[in-house]
Amino acid sequence: MFFSVLTFLIVLVNSEVYCPTQNDFSYGGGNLQWSGNGWTMTGSGGVHGKTAFNLLGGFVQFDIDTSGAQGGVNNNFYTSSPDRGLFPSYCDIQNNDSPTCMEMDIVENNGNCLSQVTWHTWPNHNGGCDQGGCWGQMYASGYRTMRTDFHEDGSVIATINGNRVWVNNPTPSDNAKSYIAQQTRDKGLQFHSTQWVGWVPGGNCPGGSNIDGSTFSIKNLVVYGNVVQGSEPTKCNDLEDQYYHATMTSLNNTMSWFESEAMGKKEQENYRVTHQNVRFNETFTIQKNEKMN
Numbered sequence: 001m002f003f004s005v006l007t008f009l010i011v012l013v014n015s016e017v018y019c020p021t022q023n024d025f026s027y028g029g030g031n032l033q034w035s036g037n038g039w040t041m042t043g044s045g046g047v048h049g050k051t052a053f054n055l056l057g058g059f060v061q062f063d064i065d066t067s068g069a070q071g072g073v074n075n076n077f078y079t080s081s082p083d084r085g086l087f088p089s090y091c092d093i094q095n096n097d098s099p100t101c102m103e104m105d106i107v108e109n110n111g112n113c114l115s116q117v118t119w120h121t122w123p124n125h126n127g128g129c130d131q132g133g134c135w136g137q138m139y140a141s142g143y144r145t146m147r148t149d150f151h152e153d154g155s156v157i158a159t160i161n162g163n164r165v166w167v168n169n170p171t172p173s174d175n176a177k178s179y180i181a182q183q184t185r186d187k188g189l190q191f192h193s194t195q196w197v198g199w200v201p202g203g204n205c206p207g208g209s210n211i212d213g214s215t216f217s218i219k220n221l222v223v224y225g226n227v228v229q230g231s232e233p234t235k236c237n238d239l240e241d242q243y244y245h246a247t248m249t250s251l252n253n254t255m256s257w258f259e260s261e262a263m264g265k266k267e268q269e270n271y272r273v274t275h276q277n278v279r280f281n282e283t284f285t286i287q288k289n290e291k292m293n
Contacts, residue, residue, distance in 0.1 A: 015058055016224075016225075016227075016235060017224055018053075018222070018236065019221060019239050019243070020037060025048060027039075028045060028046065029045030030044060030045015036243030037219075037220060037236075038221055040215060047192070050088055051191075051230040053226065055184060056152050059149045061222045063145050065143045067112060067142050069109065070209070070214035071110065072208050073110075073210070075109050075214065076105065076107060077192070077193045077218060079106065079189035079190060080093075080192065081102040081103075083187065093123055101187075102179070102180070102187075104148075105118040105119070113203065114137060114200075114205050115137065115138050117136050117137075117158045118135040119134045119180065121179045128172070128173050129176040135169050145161055146158070147254055153177055153181060188228030188229050190229075197211045219246070
C-alpha cells in the first residue's frame with residue numbers, strides 16, 4: 001500500500017474548479033443512475049443544473065459514452081441562459097412552451113453515430129447564429145472526451161478527443177461572439193442533458209428511434225468558471241477518491257492533447273497567450289493524497 005499525490009495545475013484567475021454531482025441537479029425520467037460527477041440515462045429523461053456559470057476564460061469538460069445509444073435518438077449536453085427573474089426555471093432558443101433564451105449546444109448526438117455542436121444566440125430567424133444556429137459536425141461514437149473553451153471575446157472552441165469541431169455553418173460573426181460573451185457574463189450558462197426523440201443531426205446514420213432501449217453516460221464532468229446564479233456546486237476536491245482520480249486523469253490527458261496535439265502552431269500560441277496572464281499571476285493547484293492498494 002502506498003500514497004500518491006495527484007496534482008493538476010489549473011491556469012485561470014479567480015475561478016473555481018467544480019465537479020457537479022447529483023445534488024447539484026434537478027432531474028426526472030431516464031432511469032437515471034448517478035456515479036459521482038456523472039450519470040447514465042436510459043430512455044426519455046433529463047437533468048438540469050441548479051447553477052449558471054460564467055465560463056469566459058474557462059471551460060466545461062466531460063467524457064461521454066454513446067455505445068448503447070440508438071439511431072434516431074437525440075442524447076445531448078447543452079446550456080441555456082435564463083433571465084435572473086426566471087432562473088432556475090427552464091428556457092431555450094425555440095418558441096415552445098418555455099421562454100426563449102440563448103442556447104449553446106455543447107453536443108447533440110444522433111445515437112452512437114454523429115455529433116453536432118450548435119451555438120444559438122438570438123431567438124429569431126434573422127440570420128447568423130439565430131434559432132437555426134451556427135453549427136458543425138463530426139462523426140463520433142463510443143467513449144470520448146468533450147471539451148468546450150469559452151474565450152473572453154465570446155469565441156468558443158469545441159473539441160472531441162482533442163479534435164476541433166469547426167462551427168462554420170455559418171461561421172459566428174463578431175456580433176454573435178459579443179452576444180455570447182454578454183449573456184454568459186450577465187446571466188451565466190445553466191447545464192442540461194436530456195435524451196429525446198423528435199430531431200437529430202442529419203447524416204449517414206441508422207434510424208429506429210428506439211428511445212426506450214437507448215442508453216448514454218456522462219462521466220468526469222468538470223466546470224471551470226464562476227457562479228453567476230444559483231447555488232455553488234460540488235468542488236472537485238470534495239469528490240470521493242475514485243471519482244476524483246478518474247476526473248483528474250481525464251482532465252490531465254485532455255489538456256496535454258489539447259495544447260500539444262490538436263492545434264496547429266499558430267493556434268497553440270494563441271491559446272497559450274490567452275491563458276499566460278493566469279500562468280504568471282496565479283496557478284490553482286488541486287492536490288489530494290490518494291490511497292492506492
